Amino acid sequence: MTPRRRSDIVFEESDFQRIAAFAKSEYGLHLEPSKKAMIHSRLGKRIAALNLNGFAEYDKYLKANIEAESEHFISALTTNVTNFYREKHHFEQLQADVLPKLIERARSGGRVRLWSAGCSSGPEPYSLAGSVILLCPEAPMLNIRILATDIDPFVLRRAEAAVYSDEEAKIPPGVWADQVFEKAGGKRTEFRVRSDVHSLVSFRRLNINGPWPMSGLFDVIMCRNMAIYFDSQTQQTLWRRLAEQLVPGGMLFIGHSERVSGPATALVEAAGVTAYRKRSAS
Template identity: 50%
Template sequence: MMQRIPSSSGETPNDFTFSDHDFQMISNLANARYGLFLQPSKKALVHSRLAKRLRALKLASFEDYCSLLNKTEGDAERPHLLSALTTNVTHFFREIHHFDFLKDVLMPQLIEKAQAGNPVRIWSSACSSGQEAYSIAAALIAAAPKVSQYDVKILATDIDPQVIQTAKRAVYPTEQIATLPPFWRDLLTGSKRSQSGEFSIDPTLQNLISFGELNLIADWPMRGKFDVILCRNAAIYFDKATQARLWGRFAEVMVEGGHLMIGHSERLSGPAQSAFKSVGITTYQKLTGASAPSKITDKGDKN
């Protein structure tokens, strides 16, 4: 999932009073449940986005909205809250250097590992509406056309259930691939494009991926370890302490020598810096014998 709070303030509706206390309640809830860090400068935007939810629910105030969210009856509303507070901005082969590195540098090693009978696992940990995961799959096919014969799988997760449904549907506007080189377009579509302004991802790519909902600040159910993890343009929206814990947790679930790819404006921080070395543009390799840095916690970390 690409978790982000947009920078533009947008309209501020004046039909609901939105006090600093109301903003703080929303901010605290978003942070506790989703790890989102809402800066005070986002108050007008949050007001604008959530006022639409108050109207839809026929609520009289933000205090009533917060009260609903903290009750069992609010379970159905929380996904709407998340979608209102986040904007999923992504596209195929975003930050192309990561996919070039995966195709040209990592895949020969990973295929050799798979040919020896070992599983290869790649995790797109903030996959948004699926473009990142399908780009990974295309890079795998480009490097090893017979990759589906081996035990190579991509796990793609996001906190937002709505974008996960889009990813599973695997149908996108044709305009999203219009500027891609024909080589990549053909890998994504299997050379078959719809006349309706949409295209479907080639089933060969779809079969490499398992999509699911996952909150990065909650418990992770996976038990195996990953060879490659992508977490791009998501951690920047967490506070510094949460970021540091997240990098450490990635180190824990990664094989020795595995690789972590992060967003262009993100940097490793905290104890995890000693677990990785830089091997490319925002690409890091886990050092052999690296300790488990995420064991360093604060009172609010239950992991």
């Protein structure tokens, strides 16, 4: 059988509607019509690899093999753009104003939990861990843990490997690099995350719009540049759920183009640039 070429696969409006409806019902993803070319290209490549006859056949294949195929489907529809210490001002605020109090609590025997929601290939949670280690070298011996979640299992496997290329490991100037990577002499083409930094982070697959199995609350949640994939109602539901998952006084950091809206505004207050603090119960 001659392998199909991606360019031969027709993408009709009805195909887009089927894909968009499935992405919304299963994962809460809101696919704008402006994404049609991207969807055609990325899923067309997958359809060609499976040697299927088109999007209608892929729709049937996807629903019949949802557990195995969902990995490829999600990976094709989302863009994993991330960097170490991205939006540096958040980490500066954490190191100056948020983490010192949490570390003091941990040193007194208390529990500290941070969550990187939509962690992609790992730079965000490892940046969090590097900031913790900078202020508290003994953090792996204390009750401080970072949960890192994403829906895409491919990027989670990359994150757990904790090895990054020269391009991926670019970090803002300053002391940031030494907070995350092992030191090595000479020119490097690969950068490995320090073992103490790695030990603070646990990676889990999670559909942010599905059930959350976590039983405890968090002191810090980073959920940045994820809500842009959702419609307004789904965003508002997400903000509320995140706010409810914070301890009183806990911090929520979101993406530079995002704003908390809806019922969550009664639960959190602005506390910096795209940073929010959980209000104390009155």
